[in-house]
Structure formats: C-alpha cells, structure tokens
Amino acid sequence: MRQILVTSALPYANGHIHIGHLVEYMQTDIWVRFQKLRGRRCVYLCADDTHGTAIMIRARQEGIREEQLIAEMREAHMADFAGFQIAFDNYGSTNSPETRAMCEEIWASLRRAELVVEQEVVQLYDTAAGTFLADRFVKGSCPKCQSPNQYGDSCDRCGAHYSPADLIDPVSTLSGSKPELRKADHLFVHIEKLHDFLEDWTQHGEHLQPEVANYLAGHFLCEPLHDWDVSRPAPYFGFEIPDSPGNYWYVWFDAPIGYMGSTRQWCDRHGESFDDWWRSDQTEIHHFIGKDITYFHTLFWPAMLQTAGFRLPTKVHIHGFLTVNGEKMSKSKGTFIRASTYLEHLDPAYLRYYYASKLTARVDDIDLNFDELIAKVNADMVGNVVNLASRVAKFAEPTGLSSAYPDDDGLFAQAAADGQAIAEAYESGDYAKAIRWILAAGDRANQFIEHNAPWTLRKDPSQCERLRDVCTIGLNLFRQLVIYLSPVLPRLAEQAGELLHDPIACWDQSQRPLLGTPVGKFSHLMQRVDPQRIEAVVAASAQPAESPAAETLPMDSDAPLQAEPLSETIHFEQFAKVDLRVARVLQAEDVPGAQKLLRLTLSLGGDNHRNVFAGIKGVYQPENLIGRLVICAANLAPRKMKFGTSEGMIVAAGGGGGEIYLLSPDSGAKPGQRVH
Numbered sequence: 001m002r003q004i005l006v007t008s009a010l011p012y013a014n015g016h017i018h019i020g021h022l023v024e025y026m027q028t029d030i031w032v033r034f035q036k037l038r039g040r041r042c043v044y045l046c047a048d049d050t051h052g053t054a055i056m057i058r059a060r061q062e063g064i065r066e067e068q069l070i071a072e073m074r075e076a077h078m079a080d081f082a083g084f085q086i087a088f089d090n091y092g093s094t095n096s097p098e099t100r101a102m103c104e105e106i107w108a109s110l111r112r113a114e115l116v117v118e119q120e121v122v123q124l125y126d127t128a129a130g131t132f133l134a135d136r137f138v139k140g141s142c143p144k145c146q147s148p149n150q151y152g153d154s155c156d157r158c159g160a161h162y163s164p165a166d167l168i169d170p171v172s173t174l175s176g177s178k179p180e181l182r183k184a185d186h187l188f189v190h191i192e193k194l195h196d197f198l199e200d201w202t203q204h205g206e207h208l209q210p211e212v213a214n215y216l217a218g219h220f221l222c223e224p225l226h227d228w229d230v231s232r233p234a235p236y237f238g239f240e241i242p243d244s245p246g247n248y249w250y251v252w253f254d255a256p257i258g259y260m261g262s263t264r265q266w267c268d269r270h271g272e273s274f275d276d277w278w279r280s281d282q283t284e285i286h287h288f289i290g291k292d293i294t295y296f297h298t299l300f301w302p303a304m305l306q307t308a309g310f311r312l313p314t315k316v317h318i319h320g321f322l323t324v325n326g327e328k329m330s331k332s333k334g335t336f337i338r339a340s341t342y343l344e345h346l347d348p349a350y351l352r353y354y355y356a357s358k359l360t361a362r363v364d365d366i367d368l369n370f371d372e373l374i375a376k377v378n379a380d381m382v383g384n385v386v387n388l389a390s391r392v393a394k395f396a397e398p399t400g401l402s403s404a405y406p407d408d409d410g411l412f413a414q415a416a417a418d419g420q421a422i423a424e425a426y427e428s429g430d431y432a433k434a435i436r437w438i439l440a441a442g443d444r445a446n447q448f449i450e451h452n453a454p455w456t457l458r459k460d461p462s463q464c465e466r467l468r469d470v471c472t473i474g475l476n477l478f479r480q481l482v483i484y485l486s487p488v489l490p491r492l493a494e495q496a497g498e499l500l501h502d503p504i505a506c507w508d509q510s511q512r513p514l515l516g517t518p519v520g521k522f523s524h525l526m527q528r529v530d531p532q533r534i535e536a537v538v539a540a541s542a543q544p545a546e547s548p549a550a551e552t553l554p555m556d557s558d559a560p561l562q563a564e565p566l567s568e569t570i571h572f573e574q575f576a577k578v579d580l581r582v583a584r585v586l587q588a589e590d591v592p593g594a595q596k597l598l599r600l601t602l603s604l605g606g607d608n609h610r611n612v613f614a615g616i617k618g619v620y621q622p623e624n625l626i627g628r629l630v631i632c633a634a635n636l637a638p639r640k641m642k643f644g645t646s647e648g649m650i651v652a653a654g655g656g657g658g659e660i661y662l663l664s665p666d667s668g669a670k671p672g673q674r675v676h
Contacts, residue, residue, distance in 0.1 A: 004042040004284045005277050006032050007259045009293060010049035010094065013070040014058055017080040017339040019351065020322040020329055023366065026355050027319055027429070028288040029086045033487035034426040037507045043277075045262040047092035047099075048074045051238035052251035053134040057174055059237070066237045070095060080339035084348040085490050090269070092262035094254050099261030100239050103254050107241070109308035115190050117227065124152070124164050125182040128175035131235055132184070133164060137174055140167030145618070159621045187244060188227035194303045195225055201302055201312065208298060211363055211627035212291075212318055216298060218623050228300055256301045259287075260310075277311075284314040291318050291363050317429055320365035334542030341540050345533045349489050349526060350377050356431040356488040362627060370538075374529045380435075384442040385485065386492075386525045388449065388478040393499060393522035395454050396471035399464075400518040401500075405476070406469035411448055415441040415480045416511045422484050423507070431488070438484045445477035475500065476513045483510040495525050579635035580651070580675035582665050583610070588622035591643050598622055602632055602648065605672020610634070613646040619660045631663050631675055 008028045011021060028044065035042035050070040059066040070093065078091055092098070110116050124133045135153035142150045143166045147157035152164030164170065165181060172179050191198075202208055202216050231247040232238070238248040260278060267274045277283050289297050297316050305312055324335035342351065354373045357380070358366040405412070418437050425434035449470070457467040479496060486493035486504050497503035499520045586609065587601035596615040603609055610632065631651040639646045653661045665675070 002035075002040040002042075002284060003277075003280075003282055004035055004040055004286060005263065006035075006042060006044045006286045007262075007288065008044075008046050009287075009289045010047050010255055010258050011077055012052075012054070013048045013050045013073040013077075013093075014052075014054040016073075017077055018329070019324075019337045019339065019342060019368065022084060022339060022351065023322050023355055023359075024288055024290055024319060025081060025086045026084065026352055027317075027359055027431075030352075030356060030431060030487045031286075031288070031317075031426070031429065033087075033490060034423075037483075037486060037505075038423070039506060043089045043263075043266060044087065045090050045092075045259060045266060046088050047094055047096075047258045047262045048077060049251065049255045049258065050093050050095040051236075051249075051254060053131060053137065053232075053236065056235065056237040057129065057131065057137075067095070076340075080343070083343045084339065084352065087490075090262050090266035092258065092265050094258040094261065096261050096265070098264040098268075099254060099258050102257045102260040102264070103239055103249055104242060106257060106304050106308045107249075110189060110304070111243070113193075113307050115193060115307065117188050117190050118185055119188055119227070120183055121186040121229065122165055122181050122183055124170055124172075124179035126172040126174055126177060126179050128177045129172065131174075132182070132233065133172055133174070133179055135164055137172060138164045138167065138170050138179060139173055140170035143168055158618055184233045185247075186229050186233075187231040187241070187247060188229050189300075189303070191228050191300065191303050192225045194306065195221070197306055198225070198299055198303060201306075202298060207313060207315055209318060209361065209363055209627075211623075212294060212298065212316075214626050215294070215623040220295070220299065225299065252296055252300070256297065256304075279309070279311055281311070283311060285311055286315050286317060287313050288317045288319070291320055294318055318363050319359065320363050323365060323367045325369055326367055331541070331543040334538035334540075336543075337537055337541045342537055344540070345537045346529075347527065349381075349491060350529055352488055353377060353381055353435075357435045359429065359431045360433070361429040364628070370531075370534050374531060374534070377526075378528045380439055380442075381489075382526055382528050384439055384446060385478070385481050388442065388445055388474060388481070389496070389499070389525065390522065391446075391449050392454055392471040392474035392478075393519060395458055395467060396475060396519040397521060399468050399471075401475065401515055402468050402472040403516040405513040405515060406473055408448065408473045408477075411444055411473070412476060412480065412513055414444070415477065419484065419507070419510050426487065434484070435488075438481055441477070441484075442481050445474065445481070448477070449474050471519075472513075472515070475519065479504075479514060480510050483507065492525055499525075577635075578633055581632050581634040582669045582671055582673045582675065583630055583632040583634075583648075583650075584671045585625045585628050585630060588625040590617065590622060594643055597643065598625070599644070600625070600650065602630070602650075603671045604632065604634060605670065608672065610647040611645065612648045612650060613641060613643065614650050614652075616652070616660050616662070620662070628662075629664050629669060629671070631665065 006028060008025050011017060032042055032044040048070060055066050055069060059069045062069065074093060124138055126133050136151055138152040139149055141148045142155035142158060142160060143162055144160040145155060145158040146168065147155055150156060152167055154161045170179055199221050202213050230250050230253045231241060231244065232250050234246050236248040238251065239254060241247045241249055263277055264274050287297055302312055329336040350373060354376055357376055418441055422434045422437045452470045454467055454470045457463040457470060479500060482493055482496040483504055493504040499522065500514060501517050501520065502514055581604050583602040583604050585600055586603050589599050591597040591599050596617045597613045598617050600612045600614055601609060602612055633649040633651065636648055651663045653663060
C-alpha cells in the first residue's frame with residue numbers, strides 16, 4: 001500500500017482566504033480524496049503561516065498581541081476551508097513548539113555542514129513605523145523598466161527581480177514615509193555548496209513538471225546560486241535563533257518546516273512515528289504550491305532537507321494563478337472575493353467543479369469566467385449527471401433496484417473500463433481530462449434513458465419489470481459517475497449514497513453494479529446556478545479603490561480602451577486561406593541584439609516543428625512560455641529577418657502602448673489541430 005504525505009502551501013495569517021487561494025486547496029483536496037478512494041494511506045497536512053513583519057504590524061495596529069491575532073485568523077481560515085469541504089488530517093500553526101523544535105534541528109544541521117555565513121545587509125528602514133521593511137511593505141518604480149507602483153521584490157510589468165533597496169523613489173506602505181537605508185548583520189545559507197545536488201534533483205526524475213525544471217535550469221542553475229538570507233533583526237515576530245540572540249528566522253525559513261511541525265502533531269495524536277513519514281523511503285511526499293513560490297520549494301527546501309537527512313519531496317505539484325473574467329482579481333470590480341463572501345451566496349460545489357474542469361498537470365493560469373461557470377455547472381452537473389438520477393429515481397422508489405443487472409448494451413462495462421483512464425488523469429493532476437471522460441459516460445447514459453423513456457413505461461402496467469430494469473440501469477450509471485466525481489464533489493457523493501442506501505467509500509464500487517437495494521425518496525441534489533447570486537457576490541465584494549496603491553493586488557487600469565478602427569471587409573474565401581493551428585512552445589529564448597524579439601520553436605504535432613520570431617520580449621519571460629499552447633498562422637511564407645528565418649506567426653491581442661496578450665486554446669486542444 002502506498003503511504004503518502006500531502007501538503008498545501010501554508011496560508012498567511014495576515015489575511016482571509018479568497019477564491020485565488022482556493023485553487024490550490026481544492027486541487028490538493030481532490031488529489032487526496034482520490035488517493036483515499038483508491039485505498040492508499042494518505043495524510044493531508046497544513047498549517048497557518050504565522051510569523052513575520054506583517055503579523056507584527058497588524059497586531060500593533062489592532063492593539064492586540066500577535067498570538068491573539070493568529071489564533072483568530074486560524075479559526076477563520078479553518079471555517080472557510082470546512083465550508084468548501086477541504087478536509088485536512090491536521091491543521092497546525094508555524095508558531096508551535098513542534099515547528100520550533102524542527103527549526104532548531106535543521107538549523108543545527110546547517111551549522112554542522114558549515115553552510116551558515118554572516119554578512120552585512122543594507123535594508124530599508126521605516127523610521128515612523130520603527131521597523132525594517134519586508135519586500136511587500138515597500139513600493140516604488142522598477143529599477144529596470146521604471147514602471148511605478150511596484151513591490152520591493154519583483155516587477156509585475158517586466159518580471160525583474162531585485163532588492164527593495166534597488167527601487168527608485170521607494171515609499172513605505174506602512175506609514176507612507178520615505179524609508180532610509182540602514183545596515184544590519186544577517187545570517188545566510190551558502191546554498192551554492194549544494195549546486196550539484198540541486199541540479200541533479202531538479203533535472204532528473206519526475207520531482208517537477210518539465211516546464212518547471214526547464215525554468216530552474218535556465219534561470220537559476222545556469223549560474224552560481226545566491227546565498228539565502230534566513231534571518232531578520234528585531235523587532236520581528238517569530239522564533240529567535242538560539243545561537244544568534246537578537247536575530248530571528250525569516251518567515252520563509254520556518255514556513256516549509258511548518259509541514260513537519262504539523263506532521264509531528266498528527267503523529268503524536270495518532271501514536272505514529274515521525275521518522276516513518278519524513279525519514280522513510282517508503283513514504284511519498286507531495287507538495288502542492290503556486291508558481292510564485294517555486295524558488296523556495298524547489299531550491300531552498302530540498303537543500304534544507306538534504307542537509308538535515310530528511311526525505312526529499314517525491315513531487316512538487318505547481319499550479320498557475322487565477323484571473324477572474326480575464327483580469328487580475330480587483331477589489332474595486334468586486335472580483336477579489338473572500339471565501340466567506342462566496343459561501344454566503346453560492347454552493348461551494350460550483351467552484352469545486354469549475355476549478356476541477358480547468359486544472360491540468362501543467363503550470364497554466366486559469367480564468368474564472370462567471371458566464372462559463374454558470375454554463376458548465378448547469379449543463380454538466382445539473383443537466384448531465386444530476387439529471388440522470390432525477391429522471392429515474394422517483395420511478396424506482398416503490399420497487400428498489402433489480403436483483404440482477406439487466407442488459408444495458410455494455411454501458412456499465414464501458415464506463416467501468418473508462419475508470420482506468422479517469423484514475424490516471426486524477427493521479428497526474430489532469431482533472432480537466434478526468435472530467436471529460438466522466439461527462440462522456442454521462443452523455444451515453446442520458447441517451448439510454450432518453451431512448452427507453454421510463455416516464456412512458458410507467459404508464460403501461462405490463463412494462464413494470466422493464467421500468468424497474470431501466471431505472472436500475474440509470475441509477476447504476478449515475479452512481480458510477482458520482483463515484484468518479486466524488487473527489488471533486490464529496491457532498492454529491494454523500495447524497496447519492498443516502499439515496500441508494502450504499503455509502504460511496506472506494507473506487508472499486510464503480511466496477512460492479514449495485515443490486516437489490518431500496519431507493520430513497522429523491523430530493524434535488526444540486527440547484528442550477530442563479531446568475532443573480534453571482535451578482536450578489538460581486539456586489540458584496542466590491543470596494544471603491546482610493547488609488548492604485550490601495551489595491552491588495554496590482555491591477556490594470558480601469559480606463560476604457562480606445563477602439564481601434566476595423567479593417568476593410570474581406571470575403572470568407574480570403575480569410576479561409578489562413579491556416580491557423582494549435583502549437584506548443586518547445587523552446588523560447590532571447591534574440592541577442594533584438595529589442596523586442598523572442599525566438600520560439602513550435603510543435604504543430606508530430607515532427608512538424610517551426611522556428612518563429614515573436615515581438616513579445618519584455619512582456620513574456622522565455623522560461624514561462626515553454627510548454628504553453630499558442631495559436632500559429634502556419635501557412636505564411638517564410639520571412640528572412642536579420643536574426644534568421646521566421647516560419648510563421650503567433651496570434652496575440654493588444655491595445656497598443658506595449659500591451660500584448662497571447663491567445664491560447666481551451667484545455668484539451670492538441671498541437672496540430674486546426675482553428676476553425
């Protein structure tokens with residue numbers, strides 16, 4: 001039996017859970033529920049991330065102790081997760097004795113390995129707030145592209161990484177004052193000593209998605225690794241470093257160690273051995289994180305584990321960001337939606353299903369489009385899956401299910417065989433693919449019910465046996481679908497188990513029909529999405545934006561685009577001559593000497609590769625394009641350029657002024673498919 005330990009990134013205790021966070025926790029919860037349904041021993045652990053300057057400042061502003069602040073936020077987080085049926089086996093806190101003990105153990109290992117060095121650091125200091133400024137508490141203009149209103153670690157416009165001290169005209173977001181430069185001694189981990197190990201671990205095996213491994217190879221491992229700053233001077237809320245009084249471990253040092261602290265809590269509660277989970281080669285460790293913290297989980301964290309002699313992650317599953325209606329979440333537009341606000345108005349099953357239908361095994365951003373959510377839930381879940389039960393359950397209630405399974409033209413056997421492909425899709429994290437298989441089985445089942453029309457059979461007393469058989473088939477096909485969907489929709493699985501007097505508990509139930517059992521009284525399993533309720537969520541979430549700096553997340557301008565005049569009319573035959581194809585980016589690199597060009601190698605399926613130059617440099621980072629699907633004009637005549645020959649063109653939208661947005665097909669499209 002597989003023994004699997006699973007974690008999600010720890011939510012920060014300075015804010016409430018919102019729908020962007022929920023992508024990750026739902027993604028992880030679905031994977032864990034699938035593993036448990038398959039009979040694996042799988043434990044899902046998480047905790048609140050509770051240390052750092054932000055917690056200290058907020059507690060000071062509210063006039064309470066940090067411990068009270070994080071305790072209150074922990075209760076709010078746990079309530080939000082429970083509301084969305086996200087089931088942790090243990091939910092801890094980094095501000096725990098278990099996490100402190102693990103920090104001290106790993107720190108001692110780093111010291112013994114002579115990896116810790118002391119260096120003088122120049123930092124921004126807010127004299128009004130009386131504290132050094134963390135990256136997210138300072139804003140200014142990017143030192144590379146001069147874009148204003150950028151945070152102190154990276155630029156949202158050009159993607160550059162830098163130190164807060166490098167910002168042009170920095171301003172503290174705590175007090176609005178101009179910070180001053182101050183020196184302090186910090187402790188660093190000399191991670192470059194582990195370069196060979198990290199290169200081997202990231203580039204070999206299946207620990208990372210291919211595009212992530214390529215990103216690390218091209219962005220970090222191609223040069224010496226910078227020392228990692230792991231301490232902060234007082235005042236700071238966190239664990240004081242035992243052998244360095246007045247210094248505290250940086251929040252990103254103890255945050256991943258929180259996985260271990262939470263494990264110790266679970267082990268102590270269940271009489272388990274901690275070493276069986278973190279020092280055993282028999283245990284798989286799977287981390288689910290967002291792409292913004294790739295650096296910490298794929299370089300620093302493995303380095304810490306390797307040095308201290310712990311089990312390395314089996315796989316780090318990395319997902320993209322969430323946009324809403326094609327844009328960054330925005331408070332002023334009402335799309336920065338708290339989990340609690342959503343739960344006041346809408347069924348959590350809607351969002352669980354929608355996210356699952358979008359999530360693949362790749363590091364792709366996903367978009368929450370409200371119109372699409374309504375269409376997907378109403379058509380797929382209510383119109384396909386739930387409708388199957390609603391059409392037959394009331395006719396089966398008086399008699400129950402047949403004692404022998406009737407002839408169904410092979411429908412149950414076909415869906416049972418599909419279970420292998422569905423399981424493989426879940427295992428790989430390609431939930432969108434699993435959903436497509438399940439819905440296809442639902443389409444076949446509904447066609448059977450439509451053809452056999454139980455509502456007509458009911459009117460003929462001589463067709464009682466046939467009616468029972470048709471209902472037995474319909475409810476068994478429905479039950480199959482719900483078993484496959486149970487990792488995504490646990491509440492629907494509970495309801496189906498109650499209806500058929502047989503709780504859904506394991507995957508193998510999908511492989512054999514349920515016979516001779518009573519059928520309960522049918523009640524609505526899922527309501528259609530009411531658009532007015534979505535409008536209510538947006539209205540409840542909308543906040544007037546005082547200024548760009550008032551937004552929690554950077555947002556694009558709300559100013560309407562100047563409409564670009566349409567081109568002159570052409571005939572359809574002229575347009576049809578352009579052969580648009582789905583293509584996957586295999587390689588992407590800068591073109592030396594070109595200000596705007598990237599060189600892309602595209603796959604149009606099979607061995608059909610194209611070399612294409614695209615004017616997207618500075619807007620898209622090459623490493624972030626690798627593996628992405630794009631649309632390519634494939635039958636353009638080759639064009640000789642100064643830097644080489646371009647054999648096509650990728651399709652993008654833009655409003656001028658440097659705005660460029662690559663167009664991508666929906667999930668499921670494959671390289672080489674024609675765009676009609």
